Amino acid sequence: MNVSHYSDNTSSAIKSFDWKDEQWDLRTINPNFDDRDRGIHLANFANIHLVWFKVEVKKYVKHLCKTGRSLSTIQQDLSTLRRFSRYLVRENISSFDEINRSLILDYLVQGQKVNKLKLSGLRKLFTIGTTKGWFDIDQDIIRDADYPKQYQYNPDPISDQVREQIEQNLHLLPDSIARMWLIGYFSAMRPSELALLKRDCLVREGQHWKLIWHRKKTNDHHEIPISRTIAKVVQDQQEYIQNLWSDEWDYLFCHYHNLSKTDVSQPQLEPVMKVLPIHANHPLSVGIRTLITILDIRDENGLLAKFQSKLLRSTRLTELFAQGHDLAVVSAWAGHKQFATTATHYTEVSCNLMEKEAGHIQKALVNSNGHRILYESFPKSFWETPISHKLELTQTHVNTPIYGYCGLPLNQDCHKSRACYTCECFVATIEKLPQYINTLNELRAKLIKAMSAGQEVLVEQFGRQAEQLDKIIASLQQGAA
Ligand code: SF4
Known part of the structure; x- marks a missing residue:
C-alpha cells in the first residue's frame, strides 16, 4: 500500500484549540473541513505584530470558522489582514480609532503591492467587527468604487475537434485516468467534486442508474441520470480502488506519484491515498496534456490544444445546450439555481448552432x-x-x-x-x-x-x-x- 506523506496530516491528531496559541488548527472549529483542505488547515497569527489588531483578527477567523466558511477563503482573508497589519505598523497606527477613509486611500495608492481584489477580507473584518461590537469603524471606509473592475469571461470550452481527438485516444492513458475524463465529462462535475466523489456514488433504481454526490459549493446533494455505459465505468473504478486499498479509501479516485509528462502510458504511476489536487499536477491534466503533446493535437487555428480539468464542465454543458437540450435541462444537469448562471457561463452558443x-x-x-x-x-x-x-x-x-x-x-x-x-x-x-x-x-x-x-x-x-x-x-x- 502506498500512503503519501500527506496522509499523515489527516491521521495526525487534530491539535486542540487554545485561544492564546499563535497557530490554530482550524479543523477544531470549522465544521466544513474536508480532505482537499489538507495543508491549509493551520492559521498562523505569529507575524501579526500589533496585539490589538491580532485579537480582532483572531475573533474574525473564529467567526468565519463557526459560520462554515471554506478554509481557502479564511486563509485568503488572513493573508489580506497580515498585509494590512504590516501597513499599520509602518504607519504607527495604535488602535482602530485611527483607521479611517484617508488611511485606507493611502493604503490603496501606496504601490502595486496592494491587491485590490483582496480588499474584501479587510472590508468583511470591518463590517463584522463593527456589527458585533468588537470595534467601531465607519462602514463607508471601503467603497465599491475602490475595487478594480472585474470582468467575467465565458470559459473557453474544448472544441469538438480537440475533444474528439482526445476521446479517440483515451485508451492510451492508464484506465483510471481515462475514467476521470469519462465520469467528469459525462457528469459535468466540478474538479473539486470529482476529487471528493465517494465510492458509493452509484445508485441503481430498476433499469435506471444515477450518480449522486455532495457539492461543497452549494452544500447539497446533486444527482443525474447516467447511462449503463457510464455506470460500468464507475463500477470498474470502484473495483480498481477496492483492489488497491480494500475499504480503507472512501473516494472513487485518488492521486498519483511519478506522473510522466513524456510517456502517455504513465509507466511509473504510483497510486497514493490522497484526494486529487486542486491545481498543479492533477493526474487528469497531466495525462491529457501529455496526450496532446505526444499526438500533436491541435485546435481549429492550428495551435497546440490546451487543457485544464475544469474545462470538462463547461465543455459538457455547452455540448448539452448545442445538442438542442432546453436551457432548463442544461441548468438542471449543472445543478444551477438560476438559469442565468448556465446561460452566462456555460452555454457558449457556437456559430453552427446560431446558424441552425x-x-x-x-x-x-x-x-x-x-x-x-x-x-x-x-x-x-x-x-x-x-x-x-x-x-x-x-x-x-x-x-x-x-x-x-x-x-x-x-x-x-x-x-x-x-x-x-x-x-x-x-x-x-x-x-x-x-x-x-x-x-x-x-x-x-x-x-x-x-x-x-x-x-x-x-x-x-x-x-x-x-x-x-x-x-x-x-x-x-x-x-x-
Ligand atoms: S402581419 Fe404585418 S401588419 Fe400585421 S402585425 Fe404582422 S407586421 Fe404588423
Missing part, C-alpha cells in the same frame, strides 16, 4: 422605422421556426408586395390589415434589400400617378409606405456597408 437556430434571418434586422433590432427580442418561435413568421406577399397583395417577417407572437392575430411597412411589428431583413428598393421605386411611381389622379387616400397610403421603406433601405444599406 437563426438561419438566414440573424444577419441584420431592422424595424419599420429602420431601427436595428435583435432577434432575441422576438418570441422564441421567431428564431426557432422563422418560417412561421415569414411574410412573402408578392402576388396576393393588391397594392404593395411585402417581404420580411412579422414579429407578432404566433397566437396573436394581425389587426392592421397587413399594413406591414408602417407596423411596429414588422421586421425587415438585409436579404430582401433588392426587393425593398424595387418596391420603393414602384411605390413612388404609384404615388405620382395617384397624386395626378387626385386619389388622396392612395396618396396618403403610398406616401407613408414609401417613407418607411426609405428608412428601412437606408438602415440596411448602412449596416451592409
